[in-house]
Amino acid sequence: MAATIRFLTARGVPVMAHVGLTPQAVNTFGGYRVQGLGDDAERIRRDAGAVTEAGAFSVVLEKVPEPLARAITAEIAIPTIGIGASPACDGQILVVDDVLGMFTEFRPKFVKRYAELGSEAEAAIGAYADDVRERRFPAAEHVYATASKAGDVA
Template sequence: MSATAKKTAPLPADIIARKGETPLVCLTAYTTPIARLTDPYCDIVLVGDSVGMVLHGMESTLGVTMEMMVMHGAAVRRGLAKAMMVIDMPFGSYEEGPQQAFRNAARLMRETGAAAVKLEGGVEMAETIRFLTARSIPVMAHIGLTPQAINTLGGYKVQGRGQDRARVLEDAHAVARAGAFSVVLEKVPAALADEITAELPIPTIGIGASAGCDGQILVVDDMLGLFTAFKPKFAKRYGTLGQAADAAIAAYAEEVRARAFPAPEHVFGDAVPETKA
């Protein structure tokens, strides 16, 4: 490929082929401007249902709707050129059964341009994953801590410790056998994440898991320091944009109240510029 050739977004088969190679770089995005910023650096950009908490002030992801995912998905797609876009299926859009999941997954892909969908759950979702992949809908699985199930999991707790270890391991193998092209491991012990990564034929993508996973993902507003309501242990902050925005807004407010803004260079005079004949 020449230096000027346009790089195309990877497909699920390309992601599988990256198993054991250079780790996959993944971030969430919810808007066109953020998508444009992530695109040059990411292999996968996820339109996460975390948008409900990050942008809409919800206490959990449970209130996120299909309409919200379609709107944010379409916005993100307009900002991507080289990264693969995956979109979350929101709570209540797939749990009823494979047919419901297919209708909603097809809609998300059709109306947003996403290359794949992500859904939460392990053994109990294997049949649905198999149904979707057999009908040309690539699926990224998500096991361990599954935020849509916090009411049954008892909160945002680490999953896979003690007797629960076998369940998470079984979930991992179930989604791989069902045809998922990758699996997110959220908030599971590092040793378990390493074991799953070694045993599965598909890439693992960690979030609060292990550096040994085949890729990593973070919520972009967490890593940029834009979302400051709380900070998960696994969310390293690579920037302090929230603090910078606070300082900028404070300076703007001060100048407005002092009538220092707008300054002469920001306003218009009465004179009409001369035009050449």
């Protein structure tokens, strides 16, 4: 990705890079597993250095071991943002669906849930679907009785 990052940053487009596990390429990595173990650590370090040199303003380190995240954070001149990469990074990020507990089937080790909204969301969506099927929604209070005036958004 270094060539693409270089191309974009040369044209004034800021780029936050992403190394380690990249979810869009999870199948090429053999599944959703830790990256940078053993000899693979050097590949992740090279990638982090390459995106830094190419002009990225920061880099997300995803699902890499803590010693590797610590080493990369010390080696490169741009901030590292961890997602499953330990507190050794300069900052942290979690996917909002994980923070809110929207899914129950899949829970990576690095996720900390701050709520369990998945079951509430399922219940709400089910109630909405039932109301639509039973023609209880939309009801009269949700319908405009006459043509609204231009600019009327209520």
